[in-house]
Structures are given as C-alpha cells and as structure tokens.
Amino acid sequence: MEDKPIHNIESKSACKATDNICLPDTHWPRVVIVGGGFAGLALVEKLKHKEVQVVLFDKNNFHQFQPLLYQVATSALEPDSIVFPFRKQFNGYKNVVFRLAEVEEIQPSSNVVKTNKGNIHYDYLVLATGTTTNFFGMNTVEENSLGMKDIRDSLNIRHMMLQNLEQAAITCDDEERDALTNFVIVGGGPAGVEMAGALAEFCKYILPKDYPEYSSSIMNIYLIEAGKELLSTMSNKASSKTLRYLEDLNVKVLLNESVTNYDGNKVSTKSGKTFLAKNLIWTAGVKGQFPEGIDAKHVVRGNRLKTDPFLMVEGYENIFAIGDIAAVITENTPKGHPQVAQTAIQQGKYLGKVLLKLMKNEGVKPFEYKDKGALATVGKRKAVADLGKFKFGGYFTWLLWSIVHLMSISGFRNRLMVGFNWAVSYFTYEKSNRLIIRNFSKASNSKSIANSQTAVKNASVND
Numbered sequence: 001m002e003d004k005p006i007h008n009i010e011s012k013s014a015c016k017a018t019d020n021i022c023l024p025d026t027h028w029p030r031v032v033i034v035g036g037g038f039a040g041l042a043l044v045e046k047l048k049h050k051e052v053q054v055v056l057f058d059k060n061n062f063h064q065f066q067p068l069l070y071q072v073a074t075s076a077l078e079p080d081s082i083v084f085p086f087r088k089q090f091n092g093y094k095n096v097v098f099r100l101a102e103v104e105e106i107q108p109s110s111n112v113v114k115t116n117k118g119n120i121h122y123d124y125l126v127l128a129t130g131t132t133t134n135f136f137g138m139n140t141v142e143e144n145s146l147g148m149k150d151i152r153d154s155l156n157i158r159h160m161m162l163q164n165l166e167q168a169a170i171t172c173d174d175e176e177r178d179a180l181t182n183f184v185i186v187g188g189g190p191a192g193v194e195m196a197g198a199l200a201e202f203c204k205y206i207l208p209k210d211y212p213e214y215s216s217s218i219m220n221i222y223l224i225e226a227g228k229e230l231l232s233t234m235s236n237k238a239s240s241k242t243l244r245y246l247e248d249l250n251v252k253v254l255l256n257e258s259v260t261n262y263d264g265n266k267v268s269t270k271s272g273k274t275f276l277a278k279n280l281i282w283t284a285g286v287k288g289q290f291p292e293g294i295d296a297k298h299v300v301r302g303n304r305l306k307t308d309p310f311l312m313v314e315g316y317e318n319i320f321a322i323g324d325i326a327a328v329i330t331e332n333t334p335k336g337h338p339q340v341a342q343t344a345i346q347q348g349k350y351l352g353k354v355l356l357k358l359m360k361n362e363g364v365k366p367f368e369y370k371d372k373g374a375l376a377t378v379g380k381r382k383a384v385a386d387l388g389k390f391k392f393g394g395y396f397t398w399l400l401w402s403i404v405h406l407m408s409i410s411g412f413r414n415r416l417m418v419g420f421n422w423a424v425s426y427f428t429y430e431k432s433n434r435l436i437i438r439n440f441s442k443a444s445n446s447k448s449i450a451n452s453q454t455a456v457k458n459a460s461v462n463d
Contacts, residue, residue, distance in 0.1 A: 021118040023097055026053045029359055032113055032120065034103045034291070035128035036063050036086055039323030039344035041410075043126060046352020048093045052359070055122075057115060059102040061086055064151050065409050067341065068418070070191065073148060073157035073281075074198040075206075075433045076425060081417040083151055084410035103129075106293030108316055113291070124318050124355055127305065128348070131286035131324045131339065134302075144264035144442055145280035148191060157281060158433075159440035164278055166436075169213045179276035181219045184267050186259050187284030188225030189233070190376045193242055195281060196223040197379035200249035205429035221251045222277070224269065226258040226284070231384070233338060234374050238384040241393040245378040259284075264442055286339065288325045300327050304336060309366030311351050320354075322347040328367060337369050341408075346370065375401045380426065 028051050033040050036058040047054050065082040072079050086098045101117035111122050133147030146157050161183070168180035183199055185192045199221050207216040223230075223246065229239040230246075230253070246253055254269070259280075261268040268274050288303035298314045300306045304327035306314045311326060313319045323344035327336035337343045346369060354364045373387035375397070383398040385391070402422065409415050424430060 019118075019120045021099060021101070021115070021120045023055065023099075023120065024053070026095075028053045028095070029123040030055060030121070031124045031126065031355060032057065032122040033126045033128060034058075034113070035130055035323070035325075036060070036098075037066075037128060037130050037323060037344060038341045039130075039348040040126070040128035041089070042345045042348025043128065043322065043352050044090070044093070044096055044348075046349050047355065048090075048096055050095065050356060052095060052355070054093075054096045055120065056086065056090075056096065056098050057101050057103050057113070058086065058098070059100070060150075061098075061100050063089065063410055065414075066149070067405055068409075069148055069151065069154045070195040070198055072151065072154035073161075073195065074202050075158055075162075076198065077418060077421055078433050079151050079155060081414055081421065082409065084414060089410060103291045106291050106319070108293060108319060111318070122318075124358075125320070126351065127290050127313070127319070127321045127325055128323045128344075129288070129290045129325050132289045133282060134285035134287040135282065136285060138259075138261070141259060141262045141280075141282065144262050145186075145282045147282050148195065149286070155437075156440050159436055159438065160279060160442075162434060162436050163440060165207075165211060168218075169211055175276065177214070177218065178220075179265055179278045181214075182222070182275065182277035183219070183279040183281070184222045184224065184259075184262075184275075184277045185281045185283060186224045187282065188223060188227065188230040188253075188255075189283060190231065190374075192223060192225070192281075192283040193230055193246070194377055195283065196221055196246055196251045197249060197377065197382075200246070200251050201379045201429065204249070206434070210434065222254060222267075222275070223251055224254045224257050224259060226256070228256055230255075231376055234376065234384065234386045235391045237391040238374075238376070238386055238393065241384050242376065242378055245382045245384075245393075249379060286324070290321075290325055294319075300329065301335075302327070310354060310364060311347060311367055320351055322351055328369075333369075340374075342372055343369060375404060377401045380429075 030053045033043055033056045036056055041063055044054055062083040062085050068082045071077040090096045090098060101115040103113050103115050105114040112119055133149050135142040147153050164180040168177045171177050185196050203216050203219040207219055230242045231239050243253060258270045259267060260270050262280050265278060266274055267277050295315055298306050305321040305325055307321050307326050307328050309330060311320045311322055313321050324339040329336060350367050357364050375385050377383040377398055381395050381398050383401040384393040385397045406415055406419055409418060
C-alpha cells in the first residue's frame with residue numbers, strides 16, 4: 001500500500017484565547033492525549049524529548065497495570081504494587097505536561113477540549129480513553145454487582161469478599177451463610193478465568209486457616225460464560241486446558257449460560273437456574289468511553305471510534321484514537337483489532353511516529369498489528385499460551401506468564417514488590433494483605449455508579 005500524505009497543520013503557540021489551564025510557554029505544536037493507559041503511555045514515550053508539547057489528561061494521577069487487578073482483588077497484592085504516578089514516570093521529560101482533569105467535551109471546530117478544570121487548545125488530539133464495564137442494559141445487575149476495570153473496583157471486591165466471609169462466621173442462618181460464601185464470576189475471558197483461579201486458591205489454602213469455623217467446601221465458585229468455551233479468543237487447546245485446570249480447582253464452570261438478573265442475593269440465568277450469592281463479579285463485556293463532541297455516525301459497535309488505517313478518527317483531520325477505544329475497520333479486521341494491552345502499546349508507538357512525520361508533511365504507512373501471542377494464568381503454576389503455531393500450558397507456561405507480566409510493570413520498586421510477594425506466595429500460598437481498610441456497601445457503590453454516569457457523558461450507540 002502506498003504511503004499516505006497527511007495534511008500538515010501549522011504549528012501554533014501554546015497560549016490561546018481559549019486556554020484557561022496553565023501550561024508552559026512553547027512554540028511547538030501541541031499534542032493533547034486523553035487517557036494514561038497502555039496506549040497513552042506508549043505514545044508519550046515515543047514523543048518525549050521531541051519538538052512537540054505533549055499534554056496528558058487523566059482523571060487519575062497514576063497509571064494502573066490492569067492485568068493484575070484480580071490479584072489486588074484476592075488479597076495477593078497491595079494496590080500500590082501495580083500503580084505508578086504519572087509525574088514520577090515523566091520526571092525529566094521536559095516537553096511532557098500532566099494535568100489531573102477529566103475531559104468532558106471536544107469542540108473539533110475550534111480545536112478545543114473542555115475539562116472539569118478548564119479548557120485548552122490542541123493542534124492534535126489523541127483519544128486513549130479505554131473502556132468501561134458493559135452490563136448490556138441490565139440495571140439490577142449493574143447496581144448489585146462489581147466490575148473489575150480499575151484499582152478501586154479491585155479494592156471494592158477485596159473488601160466485599162472479606163466482609164462477607166466475616167459475616168458468614170457470625171450468622172447462624174445457613175441460607176445467609178451460603179449466600180455470603182458463594183462467588184459468581186460472569187465472563188469466561190482472561191479476567192474471569194484468572195479471577196476464578198485466584199479465588200479457588202484462596203478457598204483452598206487461606207480459608208481453612210483464617211476461618212476454622214466452617215469447612216472450605218462451603219465456599220462455592222461459579223464461572224458463567226455465555227459462549228460454548230472459555231478464552232474464546234485463544235485456541236481450542238488453551239480453552240480445554242483452562243476448563244480442566246479450573247475444574248481441578250473445584251470451580252463450577254457453566255458454559256452456554258448467561259445471567260439474566262441479580263438482585264444482590266439471588267442469581268438468575270437464562271436456562272432457569274437460580275442460586276444464592278452475595279458476591280457477583282462481572283467481567284463479561286466492555287464498551288468504549290470517550291468525551292462528548294464526536295459525531296455519532298463515527299461510532300461503531302462496542303461504542304468504539306471508527307478510524308482509518310492510520311488511526312485517524314473517521315471524519316476528522318487532527319483527531320486520533322488508540323487502544324481499546326479505536327476500531328480500525330478494514331477488510332482484514334472487520335471488527336477492529338483485539339482490545340488487549342499489546343494492541344494498545346503498538347498503536348501508541350505507531351502513532352508517535354505518525355505525528356512526527358505529519359508535522360513534517362511526510363507520508364506514513366498504515367498501522368499493522370503484530371500478534372505476539374496470548375497468555376492466561378489459572379492459579380499458581382498453571383497457565384496456557386498461544387504463541388504463533390505453538391499452543392501449550394502448564395508450569396513452564398506459568399513461569400513465562402510471570403516473567404512477561406513482571407517485566408511489563410512500571411517502576412523498579414513495583415517490580416520488586418510484586419516479585420517479592422509472588423516469591424513468598426509461591427512457597428507458602430500466603431496472602432498477607434487480607435485487611436479491611438474501609439467498609440464497603442453495595443448501596444454506596446450504586447450511588448457511586450449513578451454519580452459517575454451523571455458526571456461523565458459518553459457518546460453511545462446500540463450494541
């Protein structure tokens with residue numbers, strides 16, 4: 001495919017009449033990035049020390065390593081082990097500016113982004129806002145269950161789990177005890193599988209020591225998947241191995257099944273099954289989230305932004321999308337690229353090159369995704385891998401998974417903390433972070449959901 005010439009946008013000074021967020025003076029072009037996930041950080045790294053002003057907006061002041069959220073949720077890691085402050089990350093990047101703010105609206109006609117702290121002008125805008133949990137319109141499920149998309153969700157899950165186990169030791173009502181000690185995970189993708197495996201090991205190794213009041217057999221773990229197999233994006237071999245590993249851990253796997261209702265105490269499924277559970281974790285789907293201002297006709301299935309092969313949002317000349325929010329629709333990728341970390345990182349690095357060439361009015365080649373394979377772990381010492389033609393699983397796969405994830409964490413201190421915790425846990429199966437720091441209630445969680453939906457207005461389409 002021939003290189004694509006891209007319209008060059010005249011460089012503008014940093015100070016505009018529309019700006020009311022303080023930024024360093026510069027005459028370099030300004031690139032505004034919304035979202036500091038894997039895609040946003042990869043783009044920042046590519047643009048550091050270049051003749052461009054990079055402004056990163058995020059509602060948090062830290063990057064979070066999402067693949068290990070489930071370990072925080074199950075008391076294996078403390079939250080500060082998998083988060084890293086943006087300002088520490090950008091220390092020494094003289095052309096990079098971080099601002100803690102939430103972008104609420106884009107005004108493409110005037111090249112302005114409006115945040116909850118003020119407005120600024122951009123020369124190039126990059127949306128890397130990622131996704132949020134998709135409950136597919138089931139309001140009662142959303143109100144009474146927990147997703148697992150950020151560090152706060154993980155802490156909520158941890159506190160809910162520990163509080164319910166403590167209450168189970170108090171109650172004399174057998175039915176209530178069953179509900180308190182039953183755990184339901186909805187969604188058989190990597191997040192659901194890894195969460196189920198971690199909970200099963202908590203049940204097997206921690207419950208008997210911490211709660212001698214009752215047998216560990218009282219804790220039932222259900223994994224519900226609407227499809228016919230687990231890890232549907234991986235090979236059949238990986239799927240079958242994962243199913244066997246989970247069944248060995250006494251996880252009750254329900255395939256071709258879906259949740260239709262959950263009132264906080266009883267789960268109902270499509271086939272008519274019902275069972276008691278006060279712990280439901282939803283990992284069954286995601287949808288894109290982004291500020292208002294993008295024309296709805298450029299939004300596709302999954303609430304993602306349709307882009308061309310150069311990651312430019314359809315219908316705009318200086319707005320780009322990367323990571324989970326981007327849907328690069330081509331003949332070879334009719335549904336876009338997979339919403340995984342390696343896609344986000346590759347797109348961030350690629351767009352950095354594109355923007356630098358764009359400023360020089362040079363042509364660029366379209367984005368090409370390179371699939372480096374997939375890994376998923378099922379508890380300790382067991383994992384599955386699809387690496388090209390090689391499909392395998394077991395202990396050495398788990399070691400590979402551990403090395404890959406450990407090296408991907410931001411910050412030497414964080415790697416050291418995670419590595420140390422893993423080493424201790426490997427030999428003792430101990431989870432030392434079983435602390436209830438704050439009380440969690442589903443009522444407060446529902447209020448938080450409502451506030452979040454009011455504060456963040458996302459463009460949406462029917463899935």
